[in-house]
Amino acid sequence: MIEIRFHGRGGQGAVTTGELLAKAAISEGKWAQAFPAFGPERRGAPVLAFCRVSEGKIQHRFQVKEPNIVVVLDPSLLDVLDPSKGLKPDGLMIVNSPLSPQEIKKQHKYSCKVATLDASKIAHEVLRLNITNTTMLGALIKASKLINLSSLDEPFKERFGKVAENNLKACHRAFDQMKLED
Amino acid sequence: MTKPADQWKWQELEPGFVIIEPGSASDYKTGDWKSMHPVWNEAVCIKCGLCYTYCPDMAVFQKKTGYFAGDYDYCKGCGICAHECPTGAITMVEGKE
Amino acid sequence: MTQAARKKIGIEVSLAVSDAVKQCDADVISAYPITPQTHIVEHLAELVANGELDAEFIPVESEHSAMSVCAGSSAAGARTFTATASQGLALMAEIVYCVSAMRLPVVMVVANRSLNSPLSIWNDHGDVMMVRDSGWVQIFVENGQEAYDHIFWSFRVGEDPRVLHPVMLNMDGFIVTHTIEPIEYWSDEMVKKFLPPFRPKYRLHPDNPVTMGAFGPPEIFTECKMAQEQALLAARPIIDKAWDELYQICGRRYLPVEKYRADDAKTLFLTMGSIGETAKVAVDEMREKGQEIGLVSLRLWRPFPFEEIKDAVKNAETLIVIDRALVFGGVGGPVASEVKAALFSEKKRPKVVNFIAGLASRDVQPDDFRQMVEKARAKVAAGKEDEYEIYGVRG
Numbered sequence: 001m002i003e004i005r006f007h008g009r010g011g012q013g014a015v016t017t018g019e020l021l022a023k024a025a026i027s028e029g030k031w032a033q034a035f036p037a038f039g040p041e042r043r044g045a046p047v048l049a050f051c052r053v054s055e056g057k058i059q060h061r062f063q064v065k066e067p068n069i070v071v072v073l074d075p076s077l078l079d080v081l082d083p084s085k086g087l088k089p090d091g092l093m094i095v096n097s098p099l100s101p102q103e104i105k106k107q108h109k110y111s112c113k114v115a116t117l118d119a120s121k122i123a124h125e126v127l128r129l130n131i132t133n134t135t136m137l138g139a140l141i142k143a144s145k146l147i148n149l150s151s152l153d154e155p156f157k158e159r160f161g162k163v164a165e166n167n168l169k170a171c172h173r174a175f176d177q178m179k180l181e182d
Numbered sequence: 183m184t185k186p187a188d189q190w191k192w193q194e195l196e197p198g199f200v201i202i203e204p205g206s207a208s209d210y211k212t213g214d215w216k217s218m219h220p221v222w223n224e225a226v227c228i229k230c231g232l233c234y235t236y237c238p239d240m241a242v243f244q245k246k247t248g249y250f251a252g253d254y255d256y257c258k259g260c261g262i263c264a265h266e267c268p269t270g271a272i273t274m275v276e277g278k279e
Numbered sequence: 280m281t282q283a284a285r286k287k288i289g290i291e292v293s294l295a296v297s298d299a300v301k302q303c304d305a306d307v308i309s310a311y312p313i314t315p316q317t318h319i320v321e322h323l324a325e326l327v328a329n330g331e332l333d334a335e336f337i338p339v340e341s342e343h344s345a346m347s348v349c350a351g352s353s354a355a356g357a358r359t360f361t362a363t364a365s366q367g368l369a370l371m372a373e374i375v376y377c378v379s380a381m382r383l384p385v386v387m388v389v390a391n392r393s394l395n396s397p398l399s400i401w402n403d404h405g406d407v408m409m410v411r412d413s414g415w416v417q418i419f420v421e422n423g424q425e426a427y428d429h430i431f432w433s434f435r436v437g438e439d440p441r442v443l444h445p446v447m448l449n450m451d452g453f454i455v456t457h458t459i460e461p462i463e464y465w466s467d468e469m470v471k472k473f474l475p476p477f478r479p480k481y482r483l484h485p486d487n488p489v490t491m492g493a494f495g496p497p498e499i500f501t502e503c504k505m506a507q508e509q510a511l512l513a514a515r516p517i518i519d520k521a522w523d524e525l526y527q528i529c530g531r532r533y534l535p536v537e538k539y540r541a542d543d544a545k546t547l548f549l550t551m552g553s554i555g556e557t558a559k560v561a562v563d564e565m566r567e568k569g570q571e572i573g574l575v576s577l578r579l580w581r582p583f584p585f586e587e588i589k590d591a592v593k594n595a596e597t598l599i600v601i602d603r604a605l606v607f608g609g610v611g612g613p614v615a616s617e618v619k620a621a622l623f624s625e626k627k628r629p630k631v632v633n634f635i636a637g638l639a640s641r642d643v644q645p646d647d648f649r650q651m652v653e654k655a656r657a658k659v660a661a662g663k664e665d666e667y668e669i670y671g672v673r674g
Contacts, residue, residue, distance in 0.1 A: 009215050019291075019459050026289030026461045034459040038315070038401065038640070044215035044258060059422075059556035061454055062642045076215060130217060155289075191674030199397050 001054035002146060003064040007083045008073035011043040013133030017071070018051035020137060020159060024151035025053045033058045046077060053146055071140055072096060073119075073132050078104070084112045094139055096120060096132050115143055117178050126170040127163075134160075134167040138174030149175055184209050213241065216259030218274045224249045226271035233263035233272060254279040287461035292423035292450070293318035295462045296388060299430035301332040302470050306357035306477075309337040309348035313367040314400045315452035316390040320362055342367035346374035346385075353383035353445075354491050356482035358434065361385065364452055365392035365399075365406045372410055378445045379414035380507055381492050384437035384477070385445040386430070387415075390452040391552065391603075393639045401640035402452040404552065404604040407580075408613045410447070414507055416514060417447045417581040419552045423460045426450045428531060431465065431474055436521045438477045442514040449580070451553040454640060465529065473528050511582050518579065535579035536587035540566060544573030546652060547595040547629070551577040551614055552603060554636070554643055561648035572652065577614065585621045592622070598629040599655050601670075603637045611635065611667025630659050633667035641671065 004021070008014025015036040022034035030053055037048035050064040070083045072095040077083065084093055093112055095104055096119040104114050119135040126135075134156070141149055152171065156164040184206040196202055220233075224247075233250050234242045241257035244250055252263075264272040297319050300308070308327070310320040327336040335352075339345045342363050353359040363371065368389060378385055389407050393399035407417065416436060420426045426448070433446040450456055465473075481489050495503055522533045539559055541547055548558050555576040565572045575591045575598075577584075592598050602612020610616040615633035622628040632655040637643045651670060658664050 022459045023289035026287060029287075031461055032289060032459070035453070035457060038453040038457065044212065058460075059559050061451075061553045061557045062644045065644065074215070080214070192672055193674045 001052055001058065002069070002144065003067045004051045004053075004069045004071065004140070004144075005064050005067040005083075005086075006049040006051070006071045006073065007077050007081070008047050008049070008133070009043070009077070010045045010047050012047075012073050013131055014047045014073055015049045016159065017073075017133040017137050017140075018049040020134075020152060020155045021051050021053070021140070021147070023155040023158075024147045027154060028147055028151050030055060030147075031058050033060070037063060046080060067091060069094065069140065069144055071136055073136055075099075078108055082108075084110050087112050092143060094136065094143055096136055115139070115178070115180055117174055119174055122170050122173050122177070126173065127166055135170045135174040138171035138176075139178040142175045142178040143180055211255045213253075213255050213257045213259075214278070216254075216257065216278055218259040218261065218276055219254055219257060219279050220252050220259070220261070220263050220272045221275050222249060222251055223271045223273065226269050227267075228269055228271075230268060232266050232268060236262050236266045238262060285463060287463045289459055290423075290462055291318060291457060291459050292426050292462070293390075293456045294322050295423060295427045295464075296430060296450075296456075297322035297326065298464070299427050300360050301326050302465065302467070303358065303360075303431060303434050303474060305332070305334050305360045305434075307335045307337065307349070307352035307359045308361065309339055309345045309352065309359075310361045310363065311339055311342045311345045311367060313342070313364050313392075315392060315402070315456050316362045316364045316367070316388065318456065319388060319390070323360075342371040343374060346371035346378065349385045349387075350374060350378050350381065350383055351483075353378070353385050353479075354381070354483045356477065356479045356484070358438070358477045359383075359385045360387070362388040362390065364390040365394055368406045369394060369409060372413075375410050375415070376413045377492060379511075380503070382443040382507075382510065383445060384434075384443055384479075386433040386437055386448065387445065388426075388430075388448045388450065390456045391449055392452040399639040400452075402454050402603075403638045403640065404449075404602070404613075405638075407447065407449050408604045408606075411581070411613060414511060415445045415447045415581065416442070416511070416518065417449065418579055419449045419577065420455065421553045421555050421576065422455060423458065423462050424531070425533070426455055427462050427464070428525060428529065428533070431470060432521055432525055432533075434477075435474050435524070436514070436518055438475075438479075439517050439521075440478065440480060442510075442517050443480065444511060444514055449552065451640075454553045463529070469528050473524060515582055518582075533578060534587075535577075535584040536591050537576045537578060538591055539574040539576070541573030541575055541591060542594070543571060544595055545571040546597045546599065546655070547573050547575050547592055548648065548651075549575045549577065549592070549598055549600045549614070549618060551580065554601060554603065557643060557645060558601075558648060561645035564645055565649065565652070570652070583617055583621070588618060588621045589625060592618075592629055593625070593627060595629040597655055597659060597664075598631045599651055600631060600633050601637075601643075601651070602633060602635050605635050605638070605669070615667065630664045632658055632664045634670040635667065636670040638669075643670075647671070 006014045018034035022032035025032035032053045034051045070093045075097045097116045098118040101114040117139045119132040123132045229248045241253045326332040394405040437446040600615040611633045
């Protein structure tokens with residue numbers, strides 16, 4: 001089972017990211033579970049969302065405490081909380097940032113594996129919005145190989161309707177540009 | 183600063199969980215995530231106070247000089263003040279402050 | 280939305296629940312939105328508005344009115360559905376008791392949530408325990424598939440002419456309702472085979488006038504309550520039969536009391552609701568380490584399955600009952616109190632240790648189950664098994 005934790009701010013689509021991933025995984029015949037840390041919604045407040053993907057049934061009814069992967073949608077969160085908390089020893093943190101993994105690790109003293117992608121730049125170019133969730137989803141899939149990229153087509157169409165095409169474009173661009181460093 | 187919820191022991195709670203520190207919500211600087219902030223051009227501002235009236239967050243205040251300014255602790259960069267200003271004295275600028 | 284049967288789709292449980300209500304062709308839905316039930320009623324409103332469900336959706340100004348409308352609708356012979364939680368359930372409580380006494384088979388989903396105060400939008404069983412004695416058939420589900428399946432089951436049981444009782448379908452708010460997980464939909468043929476149309480014995484109609492909800496003076500009230508209680512108890516065989524029929528239709532076996540690795544267990548957990556799924560993870564982990572641990576999950580809350588509980592726990596030494604609600608000034612947890620009553624006259628019975636956990640959906644993880652086993656051991660050794668504990672309280 002792979003456990004993922006998403007860090008975002010209310011209004012950035014952190015919850016939706018987990019949902020899209022789960023739906024895509026389920027369409028491939030896997031078992032998946034997606035849910036947020038529930039709370040009264042407020043734009044801007046730090047938000048946690050979780051996703052578990054497994055071949056067999058998942059019966060975990062509690063938050064992900066030891067994720068394999070952590071995804072940070074908003075780099076300003078790094079100053080407010082430590083997203084690497086609980087990350088498994090061989091886990092990976094993916095951060096939306098123009099900085100390199102080395103710079104991020106140095107700045108915040110993380111000892112875990114870090115990967116970065118300037119998702120905001122891609123989102124601005126393709127979506128003309130600073131909403132990076134679908135972009136970061138591409139980065140996540142490149143890094144984790146959890147699902148086939150094409151499995152996102154249906155969930156995106158269902159969720160985004162007219163703007164599904166652009167969101168898929170942003171997602172695919174991130175998938176192509178995402179580099180995994182040692 | 184109010185103690186965060188997850189640090190209270192049950193014996194420390196007031197009867198009826200009454201919160202005795204008034205206005206404690208103001209401890210939370212909710213403007214820390216904005217991507218743009220308003221800037222006033224005092225050469226153009228006519229001190230009409232519409233920005234203050236329209237701000238949904240009470241994040242605009244009047245300085246002693248009579249001109250208006252933003253309280254960036256709580257301003258979330260919604261841009262309503264800039265939109266409503268009759269003289270165009272307010273510009274939304276990238277960044278938190 | 281038509282789905283091929285047997286293929287699982289990833290969907291938010293609330294939406295699947297609404298789709299099931301649509302597949303049951305409910306006639307009247309009257310509800311008031313309250314977190315965490317909102318997605319259920321919003322989706323139903325959409326389905327009615329776009330014509331996918333041919334029903335009356337009656338928005339009302341409060342839950343009190345919602346249940347009143349449901350009572351009237353059911354009394355007129357319409358298949359009736361509603362959903363609520365927490366304060367909403369509290370607000371409609373007086374009508375909830377009437378609906379069961381009047382034998383109106385309304386189906387209600389309760390998206391379990393704490394009762395105020397302080398204000399909590401999060402899950403625990405405080406709300407449904409408030410109407411424990413209301414006379415409704417009450418069940419608990421643990422996950423999305425169960426939530427979906429039991430919509431069909433609830434109408435099937437409640438509307439059966441030998442039952443004619445309202446059914447309360449409890450699912451943990453947020454933890455079940457708002458999670459996206461795989462759910463296998465029923466085909467229209469499966470629904471048709473399982474759920475007959477609603478044919479009420481009496482309904483309000485000018486051609487055959489009857490009086491419902493009359494005045495009950497001392498001379499007759501006792502007889503009314505005896506008849507109501509006997510009818511609820513008599514529902515039991517049909518409840519079991521409906522689960523058998525459900526198994527024939529879709530291959531999933533549900534029981535009033537379910538056991539997991541319990542037969543040779545010295546220590547048993549007893550849970551109700553979604554916490555039981557995490558309990559299974561904990562049991563598996565502890566079994567790996569050689570501990571003789573098992574789980575009993577209570578699915579049927581009312582009418583309480585006394586015989587099945589006695590049978591499930593008879594060989595255990597310690598029974599750890601984990602309640603998700605607190606009985607103030609009383610015995611601790613409502614489930615533990617019920618279980619102890621069931622075991623009172625048994626010559627051989629386990630020591631019952633009661634924990635209250637997961638209030639306002641505070642996380643309960645496999646490690647917490649391990650700690651409860653240690654604590655239970657210590658309590659039993661000290662002869663203090665009767666002292667219930669609010670697990671994890673700070674201070």
